[in-house]
Amino acid sequence: MNGEFEWNEIAFDVAKDVEKVVMPIFGTPKAGENIGKNVSGDVTKYVDKVAENLVIERLKPLGINIVSEEIGNIDVGSDYTAVIDPIDGSYNFAAGIPIFAFSLAVFKKKAPVYGAIYEFVTGNFYEGIPGEGAFMNGRPIHVKKVEHGKEAISFYTRGRCTGLIKKVKRVRVLGAIAVELTYLAKGALDGVLDIRNYVRTTDIAAGVVIAKEAGAMVTDERGKELRLNLNATDQTNIIAVNDSRLLDLILREIGRGE
Ligand code: IPD
Numbered sequence: 298m299n300g301e302f303e304w305n306e307i308a309f310d311v312a313k314d315v316e317k318v319v320m321p322i323f324g325t326p327k328a329g330e331n332i333g334k335n336v337s338g339d340v341t342k343y344v345d346k347v348a349e350n351l352v353i354e355r356l357k358p359l360g361i362n363i364v365s366e367e368i369g370n371i372d373v374g375s376d377y378t379a380v381i382d383p384i385d386g387s388y389n390f391a392a393g394i395p396i397f398a399f400s401l402a403v404f405k406k407k408a409p410v411y412g413a414i415y416e417f418v419t420g421n422f423y424e425g426i427p428g429e430g431a432f433m434n435g436r437p438i439h440v441k442k443v444e445h446g447k448e449a450i451s452f453y454t455r456g457r458c459t460g461l462i463k464k465v466k467r468v469r470v471l472g473a474i475a476v477e478l479t480y481l482a483k484g485a486l487d488g489v490l491d492i493r494n495y496v497r498t499t500d501i502a503a504g505v506v507i508a509k510e511a512g513a514m515v516t517d518e519r520g521k522e523l524r525l526n527l528n529a530t531d532q533t534n535i536i537a538v539n540d541s542r543l544l545d546l547i548l549r550e551i552g553r554g555e
């Protein structure tokens with residue numbers, strides 16, 4: 298698959314190795330210990346670093362570029378770039394909330410060629426392969442057809458455009474956007490929105506590949522196709538939905554700015 302690398306095997310093996318080192322400290326104070334700052338100036342927790350060290354050690358021998366949440370960019374001049382969040386949802390992890398995942402996307406030059414998210418607690422392994430589809434544990438997954446008036450969305454707002462909350466039936470904010478994008482992809486959520494200008498490529502790159510391949514529309518806050526820069530610091534908004542009417546409703550609410 299995808300030329301010289303078997304990305305699905307690499308992603309699965311690395312995710313299982315991360316699982317072995319992190320799961321013994323799930324929900325422990327040690328996992329949440331603050332051990333410094335990452336390239337964006339955010340706190341690095343012990344679990345973030347343990348997971349990242351392992352991922353870098355495993356990927357470095359491949360000779361590809363790496364963009365990872367804590368360490369930032371390692372550019373070795375390869376055509377391939379792996380964009381990683383070793384643990385998405387590290388607050389959840391340290392607090393003992395079982396919603397967190399390993400996330401890895403691969404780009405050839407600037408184009409995505411593969412995305413994988415491994416949810417440690419359920420053991421579900423999600424993949425997106427541009428042009429081929431989205432899969433959970435090897436079986437195809439699709440967004441669901443929205444039933445208007447019954448929408449369930451994840452909405453990170455920080456007080457912006459909260460009028461939208463009254464226009465949908467359910468709001469679930471789960472604290473691990475990579476996982477939430479897989480839930481959109483498999484039809485468990487109708488939309489995943491973050492309009493805090495806060496998420497980074499590392500948080501969402503794999504989830505975007507998977508959600509799009511499952512049929513989702515993924516845009517910026519103006520409804521334009523979302524473009525991701527391959528670095529660990531730029532922050533963005535994201536609107537990912539299963540249906541153009543829901544997208545229109547969201548864009549109208551955001552346009553009102555309340
Ligand atoms: C966080 C989660 C969360 C999102 C934050 C991210 P992290 O990732 O994805 O859902 O709201 O923006 O930083 O820091 O736990 O890897």
Ligand code: CA
Pocket residue numbers: 345366382383384385386387
């Ligand atoms: Ca993380």
